[in-house]
Amino acid sequence: MSKAVIEHSVASETFNKDEPYVDWHDETLWFVRQKRDKSSKLLPEWEQLREVASGIKNYVLSHMDDLLIAFENKAKENGVHVHWAADAAEHNEIVLNLLRQNNIDKMVKSKSMLTEECHMNEFLSKNGIEVIDTDLGERIVQLRNEPPSHIVLPAIHLKKKDIGDLFHEHLGTEAGATDPQYLTEAARQHLRDKFLTRRAALTGVNFAIAETGGFVVSTNEGNADMGAHLADIHIASMGFEKIIPTQKDLAVFLRLLARSATGQPITTYSSHFKKPREGQEMHMIIVDNGRTTQLGRADFRNSLKCIRCGACMNTCPVYRRSGGHSYHNAVAGPIGSILAPNLDMTKNADLPFASTLCGSCSNVCPVKIDIHDQLYKWRQVLVKGGHVPQAKEIGIKAMSVVLSQPRFYQWSGRLGRSLMRTIPFVVNNGMNPWFKQREMPEPPKESFRDWYIRNRKE
Amino acid sequence: MTSRERILQQIKLNKPAETQLPEITRFDSLYENTEEKFIETLTAVYTEVIVVKDYTALTQKADELYASVVNRATTIPALANWADFSLNNPDPHALELIEIAILHAEFGVAENGAIWISDAHLSHRALPFITQNLAFVIPRHALVNNMHDAYERLTETTGWGCFISGPSKTADIEQSLVIGAHGARSLVIFLLEEA
Numbered sequence: 001m002s003k004a005v006i007e008h009s010v011a012s013e014t015f016n017k018d019e020p021y022v023d024w025h026d027e028t029l030w031f032v033r034q035k036r037d038k039s040s041k042l043l044p045e046w047e048q049l050r051e052v053a054s055g056i057k058n059y060v061l062s063h064m065d066d067l068l069i070a071f072e073n074k075a076k077e078n079g080v081h082v083h084w085a086a087d088a089a090e091h092n093e094i095v096l097n098l099l100r101q102n103n104i105d106k107m108v109k110s111k112s113m114l115t116e117e118c119h120m121n122e123f124l125s126k127n128g129i130e131v132i133d134t135d136l137g138e139r140i141v142q143l144r145n146e147p148p149s150h151i152v153l154p155a156i157h158l159k160k161k162d163i164g165d166l167f168h169e170h171l172g173t174e175a176g177a178t179d180p181q182y183l184t185e186a187a188r189q190h191l192r193d194k195f196l197t198r199r200a201a202l203t204g205v206n207f208a209i210a211e212t213g214g215f216v217v218s219t220n221e222g223n224a225d226m227g228a229h230l231a232d233i234h235i236a237s238m239g240f241e242k243i244i245p246t247q248k249d250l251a252v253f254l255r256l257l258a259r260s261a262t263g264q265p266i267t268t269y270s271s272h273f274k275k276p277r278e279g280q281e282m283h284m285i286i287v288d289n290g291r292t293t294q295l296g297r298a299d300f301r302n303s304l305k306c307i308r309c310g311a312c313m314n315t316c317p318v319y320r321r322s323g324g325h326s327y328h329n330a331v332a333g334p335i336g337s338i339l340a341p342n343l344d345m346t347k348n349a350d351l352p353f354a355s356t357l358c359g360s361c362s363n364v365c366p367v368k369i370d371i372h373d374q375l376y377k378w379r380q381v382l383v384k385g386g387h388v389p390q391a392k393e394i395g396i397k398a399m400s401v402v403l404s405q406p407r408f409y410q411w412s413g414r415l416g417r418s419l420m421r422t423i424p425f426v427v428n429n430g431m432n433p434w435f436k437q438r439e440m441p442e443p444p445k446e447s448f449r450d451w452y453i454r455n456r457k458e
Numbered sequence: 459m460t461s462r463e464r465i466l467q468q469i470k471l472n473k474p475a476e477t478q479l480p481e482i483t484r485f486d487s488l489y490e491n492t493e494e495k496f497i498e499t500l501t502a503v504y505t506e507v508i509v510v511k512d513y514t515a516l517t518q519k520a521d522e523l524y525a526s527v528v529n530r531a532t533t534i535p536a537l538a539n540w541a542d543f544s545l546n547n548p549d550p551h552a553l554e555l556i557e558i559a560i561l562h563a564e565f566g567v568a569e570n571g572a573i574w575i576s577d578a579h580l581s582h583r584a585l586p587f588i589t590q591n592l593a594f595v596i597p598r599h600a601l602v603n604n605m606h607d608a609y610e611r612l613t614e615t616t617g618w619g620c621f622i623s624g625p626s627k628t629a630d631i632e633q634s635l636v637i638g639a640h641g642a643r644s645l646v647i648f649l650l651e652e653a
């Protein structure tokens with residue numbers, strides 16, 4: 001399913017053209033990261049909680065089949081219909097069939113990154129089904145015909161003026177209005193009408209509990225509950241890695257999730273679904289779509305521990321300055337960059353390179369995924385597999401020649417420093433990617449090696 | 459082979475070597491005063507906490523707070539006369555007109571201000587979401603410190619239940635916090651002493 005995508009570095013260049021905008025984007029996400037820091041520091045046991053969460057998720061990876069079977073049995077006992085989908089296409093077909101069987105052509109949906117991964121909305125719309133995203137941020141990007149740019153904050157790339165213009169066009173708000181209170185109220189009225197008239201609701205799943213057959217959906221807006229409790233049919237879609245062993249494990253994960261995501265102690269709503277209400281149908285679709293393959297990759301299986309908090313994006317210096325859309329994948333940022341190559345190595349070969357490997361992502365991850373190590377390891381796999389453009393490969397080979405020969409390295413360094421001093425335009429020009437969006441530094445007179453040799457002699 | 463069989467078979471082949479669950483999975487939160495922490499947390503999420511002595515005091519307070527409001531619903535028998543909206547209609551869509559619902563809930567959590575409400579005390583699951591304004595009544599002594607304590611209490615769960623902490627909110631427009639996204643625009647918690 002390879003299709004032409006714009007590489008991360010190229011898309012970032014476009015994103016970086018408007019400097020004040022990039023600064024704003026950067027600062028907004030950093031502010032969210034700071035809220036996470038403040039909130040996590042209020043819990044003395046924070047680091048232990050991360051350790052426990054990671055331990056539970058490791059257990060889940062190694063008992064995945066047993067836990068899923070236990071979950072399925074319990075869910076069926078509870079009156080929930082359980083479906084299994086090997087890939088995105090099968091998932092989408094299951095949803096379409098459920099809707100057709102019930103003569104439904106309009107559905108509300110709360111946040112589900114899985115349905116983004118499966119491109120479900122496009123598929124259903126081609127088959128005559130209207131899907132309305134009900135999370136405010138998701139509704140905004142849906143009206144713009146865009147995917148979300150962040151898994152927790154879908155419209156974080158937009159200014160309120162953009163949203164004001166959009167709502168003026170689609171929801172009939174006053175021209176030029178930018179007050180968030182006013183715009184949110186307009187969306188509330190618009191979406192209430194949808195909640196009240198739609199007979200099917202699809203939600204994502206944050207956690208599914210093997211012990212009880214239940215599942216938890218977290219939102220701040222209340223849109224998952226508004227949809228599910230008013231609809232005749234509730235469809236919940238989940239990647240199979242969302243399973244956890246017992247209900248009490250939720251304590252660990254719910255304590256970590258919102259604090260890591262936005263700094264809140266918990267989301268406004270943590271809804272625990274177990275049985276359909278009287279007269280309602282409840283369906284659970286368990287999706288693979290490449291997850292079994294990822295589970296088999298020893299270096300990358302830890303990515304399946306992710307609880308989708310988005311902390312790695314908020315802290316990432318590359319994400320903050322390149323925006324979610326530059327990643328051309330349903331999940332952007334550091335975690336997206338280790339999930340995406342599993343889905344399509346050719347299409348997503350650029351993503352593990354969209355990182356400084358600074359390690360900040362791994363430091364904030366609530367389930368201790370070794371994200372930056374995996375980014376580094378994906379690079380090796382992708383280059384070896386021939387998925388990396390030749391220019392990059394030649395560059396890496398040239399570096400390897402220089403770095404493996406000390407004398408050649410010393411000579412190149414001297415040459416570079418003297419060129420930067422005497423004819424700076426050789427490096428200070430648009431041809432040099434390091435010159436883009438930044439000034440080149442003043443070249444030092446001598447290398448550290450020269451300095452060290454000189455000073456040791458003295 | 460069905461997708462179910464294929465997925466389970468692939469998992470069996472590909473899963474890593476067995477690891478065990480961590481030994482310690484719970485932590486204690488040592489608050490000096492659980493109720494104070496509970497109130498402090500809820501105040502930060504725009505929720506008022508009111509202590510009332512008994513159902514008479516609750517009724518008085520409810521009259522006072524929602525004096526001019528019509529379409530008042532409740533699940534609390536002592537407030538039956540205060541309410542003017544019947545919950546007997548089984549269709550949840552009919553609840554759309556409700557302006558204020560005062561509901562019986564089970565307990566609260568100090569660390570995050572979450573209130574547990576479930577099918578056990580609710581005629582319609584949609585009620586706490588569809589009402590324009592929401593109030594919960596919980597026994598004053600029904601407060602726990604943190605989520606570990608909360609799940610120890612929740613050994614038996616019904617068909618559906620929810621932790622609710624504060625009114626519905628969103629910050630999807632330039633990170634500006636707006637109260638009242640899709641659910642309740644306001645939340646009040648009554649702590650009932652004689653319950």
